[in-house]
Amino acid sequence: MGVHDTLLAVIGLLAGSFVGLWLFLGQALRVASAASGRFAAANLVLVASVVLTLQRSALAGPVPALAAWPVADVLGLSAFWLARGGVQALFKRPSTARRDALGLGLVALVYAGLPVGAGSVMAYFWLYSCTAAWLLSGLAADLWRATQREFGPRMAWALASPFALAALVMAGRLLGPSPDPHAGAAGDPSGTLWAFVVLALLLNGSLVVGVLTRLLLVLRHRAERDHLTQLYNRRQFDHLLAQEWARAERQGVGFCLLLLDLDHFKRVNDELGHAGGDAALRHAAGVLQAGCRGVDTLARHGGEEFALLLPATPMAGGLELAERLRQRLSSAGFVHGGRPCTLTASLGVAHSTEATDLEALCRQADQALYAAKAAGRNCVRPLPEALKPPAAS
Numbered sequence: 484m485g486v487h488d489t490l491l492a493v494i495g496l497l498a499g500s501f502v503g504l505w506l507f508l509g510q511a512l513r514v515a516s517a518a519s520g521r522f523a524a525a526n527l528v529l530v531a532s533v534v535l536t537l538q539r540s541a542l543a544g545p546v547p548a549l550a551a552w553p554v555a556d557v558l559g560l561s562a563f564w565l566a567r568g569g570v571q572a573l574f575k576r577p578s579t580a581r582r583d584a585l586g587l588g589l590v591a592l593v594y595a596g597l598p599v600g601a602g603s604v605m606a607y608f609w610l611y612s613c614t615a616a617w618l619l620s621g622l623a624a625d626l627w628r629a630t631q632r633e634f635g636p637r638m639a640w641a642l643a644s645p646f647a648l649a650a651l652v653m654a655g656r657l658l659g660p661s662p663d664p665h666a667g668a669a670g671d672p673s674g675t676l677w678a679f680v681v682l683a684l685l686l687n688g689s690l691v692v693g694v695l696t697r698l699l700l701v702l703r704h705r706a707e708r709d710h711l712t713q714l715y716n717r718r719q720f721d722h723l724l725a726q727e728w729a730r731a732e733r734q735g736v737g738f739c740l741l742l743l744d745l746d747h748f749k750r751v752n753d754e755l756g757h758a759g760g761d762a763a764l765r766h767a768a769g770v771l772q773a774g775c776r777g778v779d780t781l782a783r784h785g786g787e788e789f790a791l792l793l794p795a796t797p798m799a800g801g802l803e804l805a806e807r808l809r810q811r812l813s814s815a816g817f818v819h820g821g822r823p824c825t826l827t828a829s830l831g832v833a834h835s836t837e838a839t840d841l842e843a844l845c846r847q848a849d850q851a852l853y854a855a856k857a858a859g860r861n862c863v864r865p866l867p868e869a870l871k872p873p874a875a876s
């Protein structure tokens with residue numbers, strides 16, 4: 484077995500392992516199936532591109548060898564295009580696949596329009612480097628945008644940097660020495676092997692980390708969010724509430740806790756059915772979310788009850804927002820299956836400075852809500868004077 488055959492065997496083995504890994508993840512484990520399929524395909528076309536580059540020496544005569552050059556280049560660029568599509572599918576980002584395919588198609592047309600010969604090699608080199616830099620920088624930007632909100636800029640940069648680096652290397656090639664038109668036809672192919680090994684490891688390693696990041700995001704979302712409304716669930720709300728309590732104690736800035744319970748929700752279920760009740764809960768969540776400030780935390784506390792945390796807000800501000808939310812909800816029309824239904828809610832408001840501890844604060848918000856229900860529903864109430872602890876009254 485010659486050196487050339489050994490190189491091909493090593494490349495085949497490496498690419499086969501990566502394709503197998505992505506198929507196993509996507510098909511057998513059903514992890515990010517759409518993205519894994521694209522990543523497997525990206526490996527296949529990348530290896531096809533490299534094999535074609537290495538095999539150029541086996542092609543008889545300089546003309547077929549040079550004719551293989553643009554084909555290998557377009558295959559290599561398609562691998563980056565597939566990888567970018569995979570990342571967008573993985574993180575559910577808006578797809579640029581069509582636009583990128585159009586760009587890639589135009590590049591392929593320019594390749595096809597160039598005369599086959601040593602004179603076109605410089606143009607091949609520029610076309611490949613620029614297009615690869617464009618696709619790889621787009622991929623890096625996609626990863627950055629997908630992760631920076633959840634994980635912060637440092638982590639997002641760490642994830643995106645291998646692709647940003649690869650894009651820089653591609654662009655940087657243009658400043659280096661010009662390519663040898665006969666390279667690969669008779670020269671040492673080990674450079675091609677190393678370029679493939681580094682690129683394949685870099686791409687696949689980063690994409691595996693990308694998949695793990697996405698899995699972490701999904702798990703985190705499921706642990707923190709309510710399945711029906713996509714608001715925070717009670718567990719996460721309690722966690723954020725405890726954090727806010729500690730922060731308020733440290734900084735001496737009080738906050739409001741608001742509990743909101745939809746009125747006569749049993750009737751809504753009876754009239755519209757359980758699916759109608761679910762739709763009403765989603766509608767209420769949307770109305771409430773739209774009425775809150777960006778800094779407020781809204782959660783589904785359970786059943787038809789919602790909780791709202793208003794940081795750095797005095798009691799008067801909490802009561803004002805609660806009244807605004809009550810009005811918004813009762814005036815927002817809700818229709819299910821052609822049947823209109825008016826949703827109203829009772830709201831109780833408590834303030835952290837009036838409670839001795841977090842447990843007492845939650846109890847006070849609950850008592851305020853109970854007072855609103857007792858007052859006839861569809862209204863806002865603070866903690867009744869009679870229930871205020873002596874020290875705070």
Ligand SMILES: Nc1nc2c(ncn2[C@@H]2O[C@H](COP(=O)(O)OP(=O)(O)OP(=O)(O)O)[C@@H](O)[C@H]2O)c(=O)[nH]1
Nearest residue numbers: 744745746747748749750752757758760761786787
């Ligand atoms: N559709 C649907 N209904 C729910 C869900 N969670 C709780 N409910 C219903 O909410 C209703 C709550 O009823 P109650 O606790 O009697 O309260 P209410 O009818 O809202 O009356 P008040 O709170 O006193 O105004 C029950 O019928 C529950 O089945 C849910 O996720 N989906």
